[in-house]
Amino acid sequence: MATIRDPSLAIDESGRAISFSDFPEDVQLCILSFLTPPEVASFACTSKGSVSLCKSDCKLWFNMCDRRWGSKTQIRKWGNGKITYRNLYQTLSDWENLIGFWRQGGVAISSPLILFEWGPSFVTGFRISPAKDGTYGVVKAPFLWMSLSPEGQVVNFLDPEGRAEISEDFADSDRFKFWESDLVPVNLSVMGKTYFVVEEDASFGARGSSSSGSGRVNNSGVGEDLIGAAESSGSPGTSPDQAVVEIYQYFANRTSPGADRASRRQRRREKERQARRKLEPQHFVKIVDCSPTAARPLQGLWKGIYDDMILGFYLVAYDDIGGISCLRICDQSENFCRLMRFISKQPVFWTVNPTFIESPISPEEENLYTSRIHLRPNAAADHAHQHLPLAGNEIVSRILRINLSHDLALPNWPRPNPLLAHGRIWQYGDGTFGFGSLQDCFIRDLKHVAKNGHLLDTVETLS
Structure with a gap:
């Protein structure tokens, strides 16, 4: 018949049972600080001494706060x-x-x-x-x-x-x-x-x-x-x-x-x-998946220029069956309010087949990439008609075929069918990527908005 050992007991090297209360108080508090509040409440029911220990606000509850948030905020200042x-x-x-x-x-x-x-x-x-x-x-x-x-x-x-x-x-x-x-x-x-x-x-x-x-x-x-x-x-x-x-x-x-x-x-x-x-x-809704992962390399918040060289934010999301869509979520241009009314109706780009074209890349695909101009802040405005040199981390590692909504990405581009066009995502060696239509000669390069929970490229005040 199996026996159930008292969880408050430990075994020393000689095999003798040691009660939890035999440990020094600071050791007890350190151990308890790893517990969740419901677990602390359960432990408090085991003995009168446990109740007293669990009620220790300046000791136990401070340790619990400090262990969980001490590296993020100053517990004693609240x-x-x-x-x-x-x-x-x-x-x-x-x-x-x-x-x-x-x-x-x-x-x-x-x-x-x-x-x-x-x-x-x-x-x-x-x-x-x-x-x-x-x-x-x-x-x-x-x-x-x-x-x-x-x-x-x-x-x-x-x-x-x-x-x-x-x-x-x-x-x-x-x-x-x-x-x-x-x-x-x-x-x-x-x-x-x-x-x-x-x-x-x-x-x-x-x-x-x-x-x-x-x-x-x-x-x-x-x-x-x-x-x-x-x-x-x-x-x-x-x-x-x-x-x-x-x-x-x-x-x-x-x-x-x-x-x-x-x-x-x-x-x-x-x-x-x-x-x-x-x-x-x-009203506010949380952006749950705001960073890329190994399984979802395009996922998250990105920043890149919109039309007229205006910087804006993009949100790339994966659905439950692997499809990918990209929406605009912040635009400083005059068309911002108008775009917000349409943002829920149609994405900037999307695909239902997230299968990348891996290396080696065909000459045709390589030519599609090398023949395009990269749209970037400053550089794009200064060299709108020049081919910009690529940084080492912008060498294409793989390619994804996408569909692209021109009424959002290129609203002034004339075409027989303005709502739908084919395009590519070019993912670079550093994990960032650019996207563009096959019907123009540009690539919109995107960068991370945040990395490891920290906002990148912050400036002090609004211009």
Whole structure:
């Protein structure tokens, strides 16, 4: 008959059973920090000593937070170090899925591409748009700031102006200078793992409002009563929105040469905020597969020039049966809004047969490639009628036949059948690629937007 060994016991070299409680506490905490919260909850049920160990916020829950996110954010800075780490673990677990690229639904007012990244004590969503400096550069403009107040409550603010300097205010969460920065308080409603909605929080700033109404993230995460005997997270008292008002009024009204000016400035900002049109809800869908893989080498976000030498972004996706399609997702040209209305109807290029033509490449295919001009930022504008020399990593490694939508890629190109044409994808030795139609003499070379989770070729400000 098989015996079941107690998982809390270990065996030493002599074969003697060692209880988990016999290990030093730091060793126990190190081991437990590898567990998930449900596993910690199960372990807490094994003994009274386990309950005490699992309730240790500054030890166990800090270790769990630090092990999982310590290399990405500064764990001790969140909530100015005044919140419980169990509460922080729950919040960061909820927000972790936000990290990465998202695409705004509908017709976006500005760039529809959003990138969420970890900050020192907050999460920032950036609008990503192509630079207008004639290069492959991209611009990161702050869009959404998410953090925790010292009371442990979620605070979310949208930045209509995209000002990078506001990050200093979030880094110093004890000051809460958001009212001075004209940020818009918002609620973030997450639905599943691939969809969220941002809506203005009209109740923000109202005195006496409940703590559940400020900048809340509504989604399913780690339960508050994960360990029933654990202490409740945060501390009772002033809600974060009330705290912002009180802190600002304190500094604005204290006796000083600039107090009257600060008070007038605050009243003026409040009037401007009340007069501003209410922010419409904004919907976002996650770009799940934004990087290429060995099985899907063309997959992901890419950047390349559109017509008139305007840089833009492309999204290449594989379907369940191996087909490939490419869509435009960001265009800085005047036709951007018009293109967004058609983007869901027809891709730039597509194929149902993702079989590459491997080396050796036939002379006919080689001639199709070598007879074309590469369209690139700057170089394309300066040498529009010259054949550009190829870099070593742009030697073609293999070729894919595609169908190409000329009404999106080449809208002004005259032809009897403007909707459909054949083309090629030429993949280069460094994994990047270019594509073009057989009915013209150009290749649109594409480059990576991001690599290993890091945005490439960023520039400081919009031109």
